[in-house]
């Protein structure tokens with residue numbers, strides 16, 4: 139951290155200020171602090187605890203790339219809740235008919251999924267989907283961030299900022315803070331996005347979603363599980379925990395009116411087509427399927443990540459996953475830029491890699507809404523998708539997308555592994571490659587000892603590890619260059635050409 143003498147006052151200049159201590163801001167802070175960047179997080183809420191972050195409201199599905207990211211930083215084992223609770227979508231059915239996920243509420247089953255199609259996701263020791271709780275996730279990430287000397291100031295909302303060529307002055311009411319970079323991780327209503335003039339393009343909602351915890355006087359009037367009616371959808375996964383989709387064009391959510399018992403009862407009666415009576419409303423929140431994405435993720439020294447960069451309906455649970463993977467992608471690139479060791483274009487690749495993934499997720503959420511609408515057209519399309527999902531190829535494709543197994547970056551290589559997450563190779567001593575990634579360094583993995591590759595890795599000091607060991611399954615590979623975010627940057631089946639591997643290393647790690 140530098141100290142700036144400003145108007146006779148000493149003021150710290152952080153490498154990065156992050157607006158928002160949600161899961162994305164916290165994880166990004168951990169990634170930056172791993173490489174010794176000084177980080178300040180300004181968080182609007184004074185209290186990190188909230189009923190909305192606790193089960194059942196705070197339930198979040200984690201998909202394969204996120205699970206891998208947490209595992210690779212040694213955080214997965216610190217999360218306990220998934221070890222106690224089963225994914226609600228995975229409880230229904232037995233054996234091969236066991237439901238393991240859904241698309242637009244249409245289940246797909248374990249026995250239909252052909253994991254052998256995912257050649258490069260194997261071998262893996264991590265799950266492809268898990269449930270988590272927002273509060274636990276944030277607690278674990280805050281603890282890690284603080285252990286890495288990240289400063290978190292709670293109760294201080296970012297209200298604006300001003301940037302010059304090399305500094306950002308961040309305003310929080312009458313206080314100001316200085317940094318080299320500012321990252322907006324301040325959620326769907328991001329002040330950083332708005333103050334930074336980022337365009338937020340997309341589509342308007344079709345429904346208001348309600349997540350409620352209620353007491354019902356006559357529970358027998360509602361059916362358990364998911365119910366599609368001529369006017370909407372309601373889901374009762376446990377007594378009193380009710381989720382409703384009311385196709386009002388998002389009008390109620392947009393109006394920002396208080397959510398009263400009378401209103402929830404009126405909506406539930408209409409959608410369920412019953413005269414059910416709610417005797418108490420304990421907690422309720424609304425959401426929509428508005429789908430918008432920032433058209434650029436960087437403006438000068440200001441960046442966006444997580445919900446600040448993209449919003450969509452929570453159907454299929456992808457927002458948190460998208461945001462945490464933004465953070466994993468951005469962290470090492472921004473750190474290298476701050477330490478002046480980034481090759482040209484490295485930071486720009488955050489946008490070129492992550493924006494298309496966001497586009498896909500937004501379209502995926504729109505597609506689900508399109509077949510959930512009340513009405514004959516959507517019902518007909520829904521039936522066709524249901525039939526396709528009952529086939530082996532259909533279920534495998536949907537599961538691959540829902541679990542993020544098919545996500546990869548186009549890094550311009552012909553090799554089918556490049557741009558994919560590295561398989562979790564297990565070495566003869568039982569160690570797995572993912573366990574060697576806790577420090578966030580790159581890895582030059584060589585299944586046959588090669589002295590010149592060892593020399594090459596050593597030229598990058600502690601930014602790159604040389605790992606030479608035989609793995610139990612090597613997928614026919616000889617050498618693999620792994621970025622700090624676990625993505626394969628270069629791979630070769632035969633003894634690598636030294637010039638080519640040097641070029642590949644320089645492309646991602648500089649010269």
Ligand SMILES: Cc1cc2nc3c(=O)[nH]c(=O)nc-3n(C[C@H](O)[C@H](O)[C@H](O)COP(=O)(O)OP(=O)(O)OC[C@H]3O[C@@H](n4cnc5c(N)ncnc54)[C@H](O)[C@@H]3O)c2cc1C
Nearest residue numbers: 158160162182198199296325444445452455456457458459
């Ligand atoms: C009902 C529901 C269910 C969902 N289920 C899933 C799921 O199963 N799987 C999944 O992947 N995603 C799911 N999501 C989406 C997921 O919760 C979000 O995508 C995720 O929380 C985004 O994280 P974030 O850190 O970007 O933003 P947030 O979690 O919104 O955190 C932003 C933080 O910034 C703070 N902040 C706001 N403004 C300011 C400011 N001006 N200054 C400083 N701090 C500020 C906020 O207080 C907050 O702490 C669901 C969402 C909803 C609504």
